[in-house]
Amino acid sequence: MGFSIWHFFQGLWSLTLDEPKIVAVRILLIALGFLLIYLGYRKTLEPLLMIPMGIGMLGVNGGVLVWEAARTGNLFVNPLVSDPIELMNALQINFLQPVYNFTFGNGLIACLVFMGIGAITDLDFLLARPLMSMMLAIAAEFGTIVTLPIGVAAGLTPHEAASIAIIGGADGPMVLYGSLMLAKHLFVPITVVAYIYLSLCYAGYPYLIKLLIPKELRGIQMDLKAIPRVSTGEKFAFAIVACGVLCLLFPVAAPLFACFFVGVAIKEAEVTRLVEFLSGPLLYGSTFFLGFVLGALLSAEIILDTKVLLLVGLGMLALLLSGIGGLIGGLIYYKLSHKKVNPLIGIAGVSCVPTTAKVAQKCAFEANKWAMILPYAMGPNVAGVITTAIITGIYVSGISFFG
Amino acid sequence: MIMKSIAFAAIAYGIAIGISLLVAGIIKIIYFLVHRGQSKNTATDRGGKA
Numbered sequence: 001m002g003f004s005i006w007h008f009f010q011g012l013w014s015l016t017l018d019e020p021k022i023v024a025v026r027i028l029l030i031a032l033g034f035l036l037i038y039l040g041y042r043k044t045l046e047p048l049l050m051i052p053m054g055i056g057m058l059g060v061n062g063g064v065l066v067w068e069a070a071r072t073g074n075l076f077v078n079p080l081v082s083d084p085i086e087l088m089n090a091l092q093i094n095f096l097q098p099v100y101n102f103t104f105g106n107g108l109i110a111c112l113v114f115m116g117i118g119a120i121t122d123l124d125f126l127l128a129r130p131l132m133s134m135m136l137a138i139a140a141e142f143g144t145i146v147t148l149p150i151g152v153a154a155g156l157t158p159h160e161a162a163s164i165a166i167i168g169g170a171d172g173p174m175v176l177y178g179s180l181m182l183a184k185h186l187f188v189p190i191t192v193v194a195y196i197y198l199s200l201c202y203a204g205y206p207y208l209i210k211l212l213i214p215k216e217l218r219g220i221q222m223d224l225k226a227i228p229r230v231s232t233g234e235k236f237a238f239a240i241v242a243c244g245v246l247c248l249l250f251p252v253a254a255p256l257f258a259c260f261f262v263g264v265a266i267k268e269a270e271v272t273r274l275v276e277f278l279s280g281p282l283l284y285g286s287t288f289f290l291g292f293v294l295g296a297l298l299s300a301e302i303i304l305d306t307k308v309l310l311l312v313g314l315g316m317l318a319l320l321l322s323g324i325g326g327l328i329g330g331l332i333y334y335k336l337s338h339k340k341v342n343p344l345i346g347i348a349g350v351s352c353v354p355t356t357a358k359v360a361q362k363c364a365f366e367a368n369k370w371a372m373i374l375p376y377a378m379g380p381n382v383a384g385v386i387t388t389a390i391i392t393g394i395y396v397s398g399i400s401f402f403g
Numbered sequence: 404m405i406m407k408s409i410a411f412a413a414i415a416y417g418i419a420i421g422i423s424l425l426v427a428g429i430i431k432i433i434y435f436l437v438h439r440g441q442s443k444n445t446a447t448d449r450g451g452k453a
Contacts, residue, residue, distance in 0.1 A: 130430035134423040138416075145416045152408040161408065237433050242426060249422065383423075390422050394415045402411040 006066075014064040014072045018300075025300035026061040033058030033295065036196075045199035048284070049291040053195070056295025076296040079188070096296050099289055107180050109290050110173035111259040116283025117173070117353065117385070118263020119275050125379035127230045127238060132333060132341075133349075133379030137387040139332070140349030140380065142325025143168030143318040144391050151314050156307065158402055159183050162395040164311050167194045168318035169388030170201065170352040176290070177256055178392045182399065188297045189308045193315040195294070201319065201352050205359045208323050213343055217334065219368025220342040222376050236268040242386070250393030257389060322350045326380075341376075348377035351384020 006013035015023050033054040040050030060076045067073055077096040081087050090097045103109040126133045144165050151161025163179040163186065175194040179187035209218065243261035247254040266274045302308075330346020344360040357377035364371040 127430050127434070130427040131424075134427045138420055138423045141416070141419065145412045148412045148415075149405060149408040153405050158404075158408055158411070231437060234433055234437050237437070238430055241429055241433065245425070245429065246422075383426075386426060387419060387423055391415060391419050394418055398411065398415065402407050 010066045011062050011064055014066050017066060017070050018064075018072060021304065022300045025303050026064070029061040029298060029300060029303065030058045033061070036295075044203070045196070048287050049195055050199060052288055052291035053192070053295035056292045057298050058295075060296045060299050074299075077293065079297055079302075096293055099293055100297070103289065104176075104180075104293060107177045107255065109286055109293075110177040110180075111255050112282055112286040113173040113290065114256055114259040115263045116278050116286065118260040118265075119267050119278035120283070121260075121264055121267070121353070121382055121385070122378065123235045123238065123264060123268075123382060124230045125227070125375050125377075126382045127234055128227045129376070129379045133383040134387070136326065136329045136333065136346050136380035137349040137351065137383035139329025139346060140322050140326030140351070140384055141169060141387050141391055142328075143321030143323075144388070146321050147314055147318040148395075150317065151310075154310055154314065156310065156314075157183075158399050160186055160307070161314075162399050163187070164190055164314045165318055166388070166392055166395065167197065167315045168322040168350075169384065169391060170198055170319060170322065170350045170356070171385060171388045172198055172290075174256065174385075174388050174392050177253075178396065181252065181396045186305070186307065186311065188294065188302050189305065189311055190315070192294055192298055193312055195291075197315055197319055198352050198355070201350070202355050202359060205323055205347060205350075205356065206363050208320070209327065209344060209347060209359070209363045212324065212327050213331075213363075215367045217331075217343050218363055218366070219371050220334075220339070220364075220373075221368065221371045222340070222342055222345075222373050224372060224375060227375060232268050232270070236265060239264040239268060246386075246390070246393075250390065250397060252396040253389050253393030256392070260385065260389070319350070323347055326350050326356075342371065342373045345373055345377040345380060349380035349384045349387075351381060351388055353381050353385060354378065356384075357381040 036045065036050045036054030036057065039045040040047035040054060060074055063074050064072050065074060075094055077094050077100045078090050079100060081090045091101065147165035147168055148161050151164055152158055160183045163182040166175050166178040172195050176187065176191045179190040239261045243257055246257045263278050266278060326346040326349040327343060329349060330343030333341045333346065334343040342364060344364050348357040348360045350356045357374060360377040361374040364373045
């Protein structure tokens with residue numbers, strides 16, 4: 001290959017060498033990267049994730065090099081490399097390859113995020129109202145359950161359908177972990193779709209609430225004085241016992257349970273320096289690399305998979321059905337409690353901590369400025385993390401026997 | 404395959420409900436063990452502040 005001026009501008013040159021379909025998708029993903037960065041900057045979407053994800057996306061789709069024989073590639077990451085010699089080469093060339101192979105491929109990044117989430121989770125309201133919190137969280141897993149057969153009917157394999165259905169649990173690290181275990185070839189689009197939708201929950205769920213719950217029910221005040229006080233010892237004991245029992249029941253999800261509850265236990269044991277480490281550098285460092293590497297993994301070849309469009313639709317359906325399930329659960333508790341429970345706390349069972357609890361509070365305030373329901377909403381919100389982990393454990397352990 | 408997946412989803416939901424009840428039960432047991440012999444400890448008992 002002789003020298004030409006294009007050697008200086010290989011990103012542009014690669015646009016003339018790739019197939020037109022790949023070029024179109026690359027340009028689309030660069031534009032999407034800019035959009036995510038802009039929406040993150042404006043705080044419309046979660047900036048913690050969207051800014052690094054958007055930059056990773058436009059970097060990997062723009063920064064394409066031309067190798068010998070007009071082959072193209074990049075210096076970011078190659079998720080498809082598996083041969084040990086090729087992998088060793090890739091680890092020394094691609095700057096994100098070590099992060100991908102040592103933290104994504106084995107689910108470590110999800111576990112690190114979970115440790116941080118555990119260290120900032122307040123169990124008070126779950127322990128104050130355990131039955132109501134767990135049942136509302138289970139109602140809000142409706143989408144996680146129903147999307148599985150819908151995905152199979154739409155042509156996905158049971159493993160693929162289960163991993164996209166986990167989006168209904170609205171728990172980003174769980175979606176990443178579940179899709180790595182169930183459908184590794186689709187984990188990038190599934191996780192990216194999940195994080196974008198989770199960012200949109202704050203904007204989208206209020207419309208669902210207003211559609212399904214009348215204003216007089218949205219404005220119901222709840223008695224905050226009736227919430228029992230929960231001691232640190234109770235929370236610590238619960239974290240230890242629940243961790244032991246759930247790990248025993250679901251060994252495949254044991255890393256997630258162990259990481260979540262170790263965060264909770266350290267917080268309740270008041271080990272201040274470790275709490276600061278888990279809830280600060282570890283949580284935010286993991287979240288940053290999660291967003292950045294996910295963006296860098298989103299290359300044109302990944303998006304051109306014919307199943308991606310289906311995943312986009314099913315992800316939205318899962319979250320919509322979970323929201324509906326949570327609100328129906330809230331309405332059932334409203335009836336059972338003789339109209340004392342505000343049904344909006346049901347949607348907080350969709351465990352996007354703390355977004356959905358804030359959504360419930362925001363909608364309650366709009367209907368009645370004296371309606372304070374956030375403490376009650378935090379119970380199902382935290383319970384949702386546990387129920388999503390339980391269902392992920394069931395899917396990962398059992399789906400092979402039904403596939 | 405679709406019927407199988409519906410059956411699996413229904414079983415998964417049933418198991419998840421059962422485990423959730425178990426978790427709620429664990430919390431109740433811990434509560435009773437910690438508060439044996441104590442009066443009902445609510446915010447009202449502490450002077451009416453939540």
